[in-house]
Amino acid sequence: MKMYFVDMKWFAKDYAAENLEQVNIESIVHDVEQIREALDLEKPLIMGHSIHGTIATEYVKKYGDQVSGLIVVGSPAAWGSASYTEKAAELWATASPQRKKLQEENWGKLKEIDRLTGKEEASARYNNMSPQYWFNPEYDAGWLWDDMTVHSEVTQHLFTKVFSEYNMFATPTRIEVPTIVVLGKYDYVVPYTLWESSYESVPDFKLVLFEKSGHTPQLEEPQRFDEELVRWLNQKFE
Numbered sequence: 001m002k003m004y005f006v007d008m009k010w011f012a013k014d015y016a017a018e019n020l021e022q023v024n025i026e027s028i029v030h031d032v033e034q035i036r037e038a039l040d041l042e043k044p045l046i047m048g049h050s051i052h053g054t055i056a057t058e059y060v061k062k063y064g065d066q067v068s069g070l071i072v073v074g075s076p077a078a079w080g081s082a083s084y085t086e087k088a089a090e091l092w093a094t095a096s097p098q099r100k101k102l103q104e105e106n107w108g109k110l111k112e113i114d115r116l117t118g119k120e121e122a123s124a125r126y127n128n129m130s131p132q133y134w135f136n137p138e139y140d141a142g143w144l145w146d147d148m149t150v151h152s153e154v155t156q157h158l159f160t161k162v163f164s165e166y167n168m169f170a171t172p173t174r175i176e177v178p179t180i181v182v183l184g185k186y187d188y189v190v191p192y193t194l195w196e197s198s199y200e201s202v203p204d205f206k207l208v209l210f211e212k213s214g215h216t217p218q219l220e221e222p223q224r225f226d227e228e229l230v231r232w233l234n235q236k237f238e
Contacts, residue, residue, distance in 0.1 A: 004039055004041075004044075006035055007149075008028070008031065008052065008055070009031065009151070009154060010150065010151045010154035010155045010158060011148065011149055011150060011151075012149065012151075013149045015149075015151055015154070020153065020154065020157045020161075023154070023157060023158075023162065024162055025055075025058050025162060025163075028055055028058075028162070029055070029058050029059045029062055029063070032046075032055065032056070032059045032063075033059070033062075033063055033066070036063075036066060043066070043067060043068040044067055044068065045067065045068055045069040045070070045071060045233075046059060046060065046067050046069075046070055046071070047070075047071035047072075047073070048071075048072060048073070048075065049073040049074055049075070049216070049218070050073075050074050050075055050190070050215065051075065051076070051079075051158065051159070051163065052075070053071075053072035053073055053074065053075030053181075054072075054075045054076055054077075054079070054163070054166075054168065056070060056071075056072060056075075057070065057072060057075070057168060057175070058168075060175055060177060060179075061173045061175065064175060064176055064177055067177055068177060068178075068237065069177050069178045069179070069180075069233075069236060069237070070175065070177055070178070070179040070180070071179075071180055071182075071229070072179070072180070072181045072182070073181075073182045073183075073216075073217060073218060074182070074183060074184060074187055074190055074215045074216060074217065075181070075190065076163075076166070076168075076190045076194055077167070077168040077169065077194045077195050078166060078167050078168065078194050079159070079163045079164075079166040080159070080160070080163055080164040080165055080166055081164075081165045081166065081167065083167070083194075084194065087191045087193045087194050088188065088189070088191050090191075090193065091188055091191040091192075091193055092132070092188050095131070095188065098137070099131045099137045100131070102130075102131045102137050102138065103129070103131040103132060103137075106128045106129070106130070106131065107128075109128060110128065112124075113125050113128060117152050118149075118150050118151070118152055119145050119148050119149065119150045121150075121152055122145060122148075122150045122152070122155070123141075123142050123144075123145035123148075126141055126144075126145070127140060127141055127142055129189065131188075132187075132188035132189050132214075133187070133188075133189055133214050133215045133216075134186070134214040134215065134216070134220065135184065135185075135186045135212050135213050135214045135220050136220075169199060169201065172200065172201040173201060174201045174202070174203075175201060175202045175205075176203070176204075177204070178204040178206075178232075178236040178237075179202050179204060179205050179206070180205075180206045180207075180208065180228075180229070180232050181195060181205070181206070181207045181208070182208050182210065182217050182218075182225065182228065182229075183195065183207065183208070183209050183210065183217070184209075184210050184213030184214045184215055184216070184217050184220065185209055185210060185211050185212075185213065186212075186213060186214040187213070187214045187215040188214075189215055190215060192209055195207060204236075206232060208228050210224065210225070
């Protein structure tokens with residue numbers, strides 16, 4: 001198996017500023033197709049974590065005939081909407097008092113974070129919300145941002161404009177390729193409750209919930225993640 005790891009424009013070191021009003025789901029999906037063409041990939045599996053899994057899903061809606069399967073990890077099926085806010089609030093209400101207390105203490109540091117930009121801002125804000133991102137509410141994820149480039153103006157546009165009022169299944173576009181969605185039970189930013197166990201528009205659909213993971217199951221439960229993914233791959237593609 002050969003794997004390609006590709007940074008989208010908001011993480012690209014050589015990103016050239018552009019008119020962000022022209023950056024939308026359609027243009028981002030086109031970027032992904034350009035990547036596939038540039039790498040000369042024929043029927044690859046496409047995989048994305050967090051918002052990138054949502055982007056991968058949108059790509060497959062349009063270019064499903066170009067891929068053989070879809071892997072989605074910790075990704076929102078809804079974002080920036082009343083439905084998302086309701087689901088997130090409901091799940092956070094079930095969090096332990098200790099987790100809630102730690103998050104409340106972290107909120108007091110926001111003024112310091114607001115003065116930061118780029119990678120420093122992204123890393124600090126991510127760590128500030130560790131109680132909502134990780135099974136271990138005190139996990140220090142700062143190392144994940146080492147050597148990263150983050151274009152804050154683009155990520156802000158992505159989450160507040162591009163995916164505002166987003167609903168993955170608002171229109172029943174069929175996804176014909178085998179699809180697996182992996183979610184963490186303790187992910188309060190992307191609640192597993194945003195997803196259903198099956199969809200008519202995705203006939204070959206599997207959802208796996210990790211009981212000791214938050215937003216990043218591949219890091220929090222790596223052995224089980226590998227086992228689940230390899231099992232699915234063997235079932236679908238051998």
